[in-house]
Amino acid sequence: MKKDVLKSFVFILLLTIFASLVAIPASSPISFEVFGKKIETVIGSPFKNLELKKGLDIQGGTQVVLEADMSQIAQEDKQDAINSATDIILKRVDLYGVAEPKVRSLVSDQNYRIVVELAGIKDTNEALALVGQTAELSFFLIKQPKTDDTNATVSANTGYDFQPTELSGKSLKKASAQFDPQTGEPVVALDFNDEGRQIFAEITTNNTGDSLAIILDGQMVMAPQIKTPIVDGKAVITGGFNIEQAQQLSIQLNAGALPVPIKVLEQRTVDATLGADSVQKSVFAGLVGIFLVAVFMILYYGFKGFLAVIALVLYAIFTLAIYKLLGITLTLPGIAGMILSIGMAVDANILIFERMKEELRLEKPFEVALELCFGRAWDSIKDANLATIITALILINPLDFRFLNSGGMVRGFGVTLLIGVLLSLFTGVLVSRTLMRMFLKGSK
Amino acid sequence: MINFMKYRYLFFAVSCFFLGFGFYFIFNHGLSRSIDFVGGSLMKIQIKNTDTNSELVANELKKVYEVSEIKKIDNEIYEVTGENLTNEEKEVALNMLKQVYSDTSLLSFDAVGPAISQELAKKTLTALALVAAIITFYVAKQFKDLKFGVAAILAMLHDSLILLGAFSFFGFYFGVKIDILFVTAMLTTLSFSVHDTIVVFDRIRELKRKNAGKELADIINLAISETLTRSLNNSLTIIFMLTALVLLGGDTIKWFAVALLVGAVTGTYSSTFTAVPLLLLFDDLAKKFKK
Numbered sequence: 001m002k003k004d005v006l007k008s009f010v011f012i013l014l015l016t017i018f019a020s021l022v023a024i025p026a027s028s029p030i031s032f033e034v035f036g037k038k039i040e041t042v043i044g045s046p047f048k049n050l051e052l053k054k055g056l057d058i059q060g061g062t063q064v065v066l067e068a069d070m071s072q073i074a075q076e077d078k079q080d081a082i083n084s085a086t087d088i089i090l091k092r093v094d095l096y097g098v099a100e101p102k103v104r105s106l107v108s109d110q111n112y113r114i115v116v117e118l119a120g121i122k123d124t125n126e127a128l129a130l131v132g133q134t135a136e137l138s139f140f141l142i143k144q145p146k147t148d149d150t151n152a153t154v155s156a157n158t159g160y161d162f163q164p165t166e167l168s169g170k171s172l173k174k175a176s177a178q179f180d181p182q183t184g185e186p187v188v189a190l191d192f193n194d195e196g197r198q199i200f201a202e203i204t205t206n207n208t209g210d211s212l213a214i215i216l217d218g219q220m221v222m223a224p225q226i227k228t229p230i231v232d233g234k235a236v237i238t239g240g241f242n243i244e245q246a247q248q249l250s251i252q253l254n255a256g257a258l259p260v261p262i263k264v265l266e267q268r269t270v271d272a273t274l275g276a277d278s279v280q281k282s283v284f285a286g287l288v289g290i291f292l293v294a295v296f297m298i299l300y301y302g303f304k305g306f307l308a309v310i311a312l313v314l315y316a317i318f319t320l321a322i323y324k325l326l327g328i329t330l331t332l333p334g335i336a337g338m339i340l341s342i343g344m345a346v347d348a349n350i351l352i353f354e355r356m357k358e359e360l361r362l363e364k365p366f367e368v369a370l371e372l373c374f375g376r377a378w379d380s381i382k383d384a385n386l387a388t389i390i391t392a393l394i395l396i397n398p399l400d401f402r403f404l405n406s407g408g409m410v411r412g413f414g415v416t417l418l419i420g421v422l423l424s425l426f427t428g429v430l431v432s433r434t435l436m437r438m439f440l441k442g443s444k
Numbered sequence: 445m446i447n448f449m450k451y452r453y454l455f456f457a458v459s460c461f462f463l464g465f466g467f468y469f470i471f472n473h474g475l476s477r478s479i480d481f482v483g484g485s486l487m488k489i490q491i492k493n494t495d496t497n498s499e500l501v502a503n504e505l506k507k508v509y510e511v512s513e514i515k516k517i518d519n520e521i522y523e524v525t526g527e528n529l530t531n532e533e534k535e536v537a538l539n540m541l542k543q544v545y546s547d548t549s550l551l552s553f554d555a556v557g558p559a560i561s562q563e564l565a566k567k568t569l570t571a572l573a574l575v576a577a578i579i580t581f582y583v584a585k586q587f588k589d590l591k592f593g594v595a596a597i598l599a600m601l602h603d604s605l606i607l608l609g610a611f612s613f614f615g616f617y618f619g620v621k622i623d624i625l626f627v628t629a630m631l632t633t634l635s636f637s638v639h640d641t642i643v644v645f646d647r648i649r650e651l652k653r654k655n656a657g658k659e660l661a662d663i664i665n666l667a668i669s670e671t672l673t674r675s676l677n678n679s680l681t682i683i684f685m686l687t688a689l690v691l692l693g694g695d696t697i698k699w700f701a702v703a704l705l706v707g708a709v710t711g712t713y714s715s716t717f718t719a720v721p722l723l724l725l726f727d728d729l730a731k732k733f734k735k
Contacts, residue, residue, distance in 0.1 A: 008526050057696070065560060111559075128531045264530060267558040274488070274551045274696070277448035281694030289688035293681045333625055336689060337699050338634070340704060343685035347678040348645065351643070354674040380646045383586060384639040390582070395628060403570050410628050417632065 005437045012431055016314055019321035022047050050324040054119075055331035055412060058279050059274025061095040061119035064128060068112040081259045082112045089114060089131050093253035096130055114262065124269050126244060134217050134261050135252035137169035141203065142223055163215065165203055171196025173233075175253035177246035180238060186246040188237040188253070191291040197233025205229040216249070242260070278332055288340040293346060301353050307435045308349035315345050315427040320421055331412035341420020345383075348428025351377040370440065374433055381429065385421050392418035448668045449661045452721035457499040459602060459718050462710075466609015469616060475608065476615040478623035479554060483561040484512070486554045489522050489538075492547035499523060504544055509536040515619055517695060521551065531556050558608055568627045576600060579638050585644060591726040596641045599719035603628055603637045603710045610706045613679025614699070625700040640679075640715035644671050648723070660727050664720055672716060679712040 013275050057061055068085055070078050084104045093101040093116065102117040118127050145163040173193040192200050203212065204226050213223040214237055221239040241249065290312070297305035297312075319338060323330065355377045359369035395414030397404040468640040479486050491501065491685045501522055511731060517523045529537070534553055576597060584593030607630055614620040647667040655663060677705040689701040 067559070111563075125531055125535060139627065193670050195451040214478075266553075266560045267531065267553065267555045269550075271549070271551045278694040278696045281692060282689065282697060285688040285692035286685070286693060289685035292684040295496075296677075296680060296684065333628065333700060334698050336693070336700060336704070339685050339689055340682065343677075343682035346681045348679075350674050350677045354671075358670065380643045383646060384642045387579055387582065387638040387642065388635040391580050391631050394578075395574050395631060404567055404574075410624060412623075413628050413632075 005434060006429070008434045009438055012314070012434055015228055016317065019314075019317050022050060022324050023317050023320035027365075032311065038391065044259040047324070052320070052324055053327055053329040054275075055329045055334065056119055056268070056275075057118055057332050058275040058330060059120050059269050059410075060270050060275050061121060062118065062124040062127065062267065062269045064116045064131065064264055064268075066114045066116065066131070066262040067108075067264040067265045068114065068262050070110075070112050070260060073260060075286075077106070078112060080116070082107060085258050085262065086114050086261055088256050088258055089116060092251055093118060093127065095251045095255055096127060098127065112260075113265065120272065126248065128264070128267070130251060132262060132264060133252055134258045135249070136217050136257040137170070137172070137253060139165045139167040139203075140213040140215060141165055141207055142213050149156050165199070167192075167199050167203065168197060169253055169257045170344055171199060173252040177243065177250045178236075180236070185238060186241045186243040188239075188241070188246050188250050190235045190237065190253075192235070193232035194233075197231070200233055200235070201229060201231040204231075208212055230346055275332075279335065282332065282335045282339070286335070286342070289339060290342060293343065297346060297349075304353055304436065304440065307439060308346055308353075308432055311432040311435060312342065312346060313428045314402045314431055316342065317422060318423055318427065319419065321421065328419070330416075333410070334412040334416040337416035338420060341417055341424060345420065345424035347384075348377070348381050348424060349432050351381055352429075352432065366441075370436065374429070378429065381425065385425060387420050389418060392421065445665055445669050447626070448665050448716075449721065449724055452724065455717040455721050457731055462606050463602065463609070466612065468611035469609055473612055473616045475612050476619070476621050478621035479525065479556045479561065480624045481561050481565045481622065483528055483556050483558040485509075485524075485526050485534070485556075486552075486675070487524045487526075487534070488517070488551040488553075489524060489541070490520050490549050491522060491541075491545045492520055493545045496545065501541070501545075503542055505537055508540055509533060513619070528557055533707055535691060564624065568624070572604075572627070572633060572634075575634050579634065583638065583642065583645070586642075587649060591730070592645055593727060595719045595722040596638055596645070598722055599641055599714040600634050600637045602714050602718050603633050603707060606710045607633055607703060607706050611703065614702070620699050620702075625697070626703050629700055631704035631706060632704060633711055636682075636707055636711035637714055640675055640712055641719045643675065644668065644715055644720055645723075647671050664724055666704060668716055668720060675712060675716060679708060682708045695728075 057286050066089075068082055070081065071079050082105045086103055090101060090103040093103065098118050098121055100119060102115075102119075104115050106113040106115055116131055118124070120128055141163040143163065172190060173196070174191045176189050176191075178187055179185065179191045196268070208226050208229065211223040211225050214221045221237055236248075239245075293312070294309045297308050299305070301308065319341075322328075328334075352373050355373035356369055359372050359376075364372065392414045394404065394412050396418060397414075464587070489501075498514045498516050502511050502524070505511045505514075505524060505526070509529060511524055512527070513525040515523045534550075534555070538548070538550055538679040560561050579600065580593045584597045611620060611622060611626060615622070644667060647670055648664060651663045651667050652658075652660075683705065686701050686705040690698060690705060693701055
């Protein structure tokens with residue numbers, strides 16, 4: 001018996017050392033004074049690539065829910081369309097330079113949605129404009145060239161003879177934002193691929209004197225006259241852009257056109273300063289709470305309470321380590337869930353202590369009481385926590401049931417609650433049992 | 445040993461008082477729901493200008509879009525609720541405000557379309573129903589007695605209604621809104637409530653086995669006196685954590701923490717003083733029927 005206790009004690013000790021190494025930040029400078037001598041050193045986690053992931057509400061950023069308009073798409077092609085739209089949006093935000101963008105599709109019943117999470121960007125407007133536009137590029141020949149109305153929409157009523165061409169955004173090799181060497185105006189330079197170059201050369205050779213309208217999402221951007229055949233596959237769009245617009249358009253063209261039009265259903269933007277402030281406050285609140293719980297436990301249960309507090313501290317370290325290892329994104333409700341679960345984690349200890357008092361009151365020998373109380377308390381602990389686990393699972397919705405909420409803040413809270421409960425079963429029962437077996441003597 | 449069950453009608457009266465209080469507010473003032481459930485936009489704007497107030501800011505914004513509510517939540521921070529806005533419309537509103545107050549910055553912006561909000565309302569109701577159903581089924585199965593399941597679910601219902609009532613009250617006096625986080629807190633309350641209830645029920649079951657001939661009322665009294673310390677101590681630790689979060693945790697999750705706190709308190713109360721007396725009541729009724 002004694003040997004087993006020692007074994008689990010060593011196991012817990014090793015686990016704690018490992019968890020602490022994971023949990024501490026990648027590098028944290030420490031300076032302290034010993035006998036008047038100042039010592040400065042930097043300790044850091046050896047697992048440097050493990051970082052605590054911060055949610056949008058903490059590090060600032062934007063979450064948008066977009067809805068794809070599938071009215072023009074055949075039923076069997078809808079899934080493909082949403083997948084390729086998701087890919088294209090991801091490509092766009094990647095090209096824009098968002099670190100770790102998250103883009104995922106969300107299909108339920110007849111709703112085809114895309115959730116885009118852009119963390120830590122300054123200009124959400126620019127990013128949103130980038131995501132939201134279909135960016136369908138097409139070229140039309142205008143047989144009777146006389147227009148400078150750049151805003152005319154393509155329709156049969158305009159009176160001009162628009163002829164579609166095979167040239168489109170798909171024929172592009174690359175688009176880039178440049179400045180016109182003569183006017184200094186921002187322009188978008190198009191570089192066609194081999195096929196596109198051939199088509200472009202054919203069109204410009206056969207239709208010299210006519211105009212070629214460049215149309216973006218049904219809006220005519222410009223319609224320059226074809227003066228000479230262009231065979232090098234290069235063209236320039238001068239649409240009166242500013243430099244941001246030119247950059248945006250070139251990103252959109254490079255990523256490709258969206259197969260379906262989309263619109264914004266929901267948008268949530270948080271400024272980084274607000275998030276940082278909230279985190280600081282809730283972490284401070286958590287520490288104050290832990291301190292109060294510790295004082296209470298020690299005052300009420302004495303040395304046993306002290307052991308429970310140690311188990312609680314281990315619990316906090318394990319929690320952080322697990323968050324890092326599983327790559328869990330920390331949100332504000334998530335932090336609240338964590339703080340709440342710390343309060344709940346001592347429950348197992350309290351159940352065991354109270355049970356032990358009872359057994360001792362029945363004048364059972366100390367050793368027997370100690371072992372009995374674990375077994376008896378375990379039944380209640382198990383039953384009671386199962387309810388919380390069920391609730392947490394419904395909040396998390398791990399199977400992405402369509403009739404339940406998925407993702408966002410609710411899931412964040414659910415995840416931390418679930419981890420909290422499971423972990424508290426481990427620390428509350430195994431860790432405190434080992435500690436009590438090691439350090440509690442009958443005389444107490 | 446204290447004869448807790450002697451006071452069971454007092455416990456019911458306390459519950460009824462709070463339930464009645466909640467119902468009064470719900471029926472008279474309703475629940476004010478956030479844009480999560482009704483759609484619309486919510487901006488947090490920081491204006492570093494001491495000469496202004498909510499009304500002046502609202503008047504400026506009303507020129508551009510429909511503002512339904514404005515609240516000063518902090519020294520320089522205003523929370524503006526209004527109709528659903530696109531990103532461009534938001535920029536227009538903000539730029540106009542900047543012309544009047546040069547030092548204006550947007551802290552957060554939420555816009556929820558009507559499709560999303562309706563869907564969310566449906567989904568949260570489903571989640572609530574699902575949690576309640578699974579827990580009843582689980583408790584009934586675990587204790588092989590429907591009386592336990594029904595008593596546990598009524599205690600849960602009691603807690604949810606009191607929590608709703610409390611937020612109708614907070615909504616009326618402090619402008620607090622029911623949002624998605626509130627529902628999350630409510631679901632957690634359900635599990636809190638049943639968590640404690642199961643511990644007491646567990647003890648009743650155990651004592652019933654040991655003292656086969658005894659009256660249920662006596663067994664219940666014994667079970668309560670044996671579990672009450674644990675129940676109170678455990679709730680105290682949770683209350684410590686949540687109170688710290690309410691007072692120090694910052695504005696964003698303050699009311700979420702309040703909801704959890706109310707849930708923790710009523711959950712603790714209802715386990716011992718609602719679920720258990722109900723169990724006894726059901727038992728009495730069952731006996732009378734047999735006669």
